[in-house]
Amino acid sequence: MSGNNEKRDVFDAIADPTRRRLIRLLAEAEEIPLYELTTQFEMGRTAVSKHLNILKEAGLVLDRKVGRETRFKLNTTPLKEIQDWVAFYSRFWSANMLHLKQLLEEEEEA
Incomplete structure (x- = not known):
C-alpha cells in the first residue's frame, strides 16, 4: 500500500493463517472485543491488533469504540x-x- 486512500489487497490480507483464523472467529460471532480475540491466540494484544489492522485496511473488518473497549466485526463484502x-x-x-x-x-x- 503506497497511499492513504488505497485499500490493502484482499488476497494479501487473507494470506496469513492468523488473519484467516481471525476472520473465522469474527464470522462465528456478531461482534467481539479485542481482549476476547486476544485470548484465542498465543500472541500479545499488539500482534493481534496488527493483524486486525491489516484486515481493516482490506475492508474485511469493521471496528467501533464502546467506552475504552474496541469491538470488531466481519465485513464479508x-x-x-x-x-x-x-x-x-x-x-x-x-x-x-x-x-x-x-x-x-x-x-x-x-
Missing part, C-alpha cells in the same frame, strides 16, 4: 472478490470430476 476468483476456476474442477466419473463408469462396464 470484500470476500466476494475471492469468491468470484475461485468460481472462475471451479469449471476446471467440475470438468475433471466429470471426466473421472466417466472413467469410473467405463471401468464398471468393462
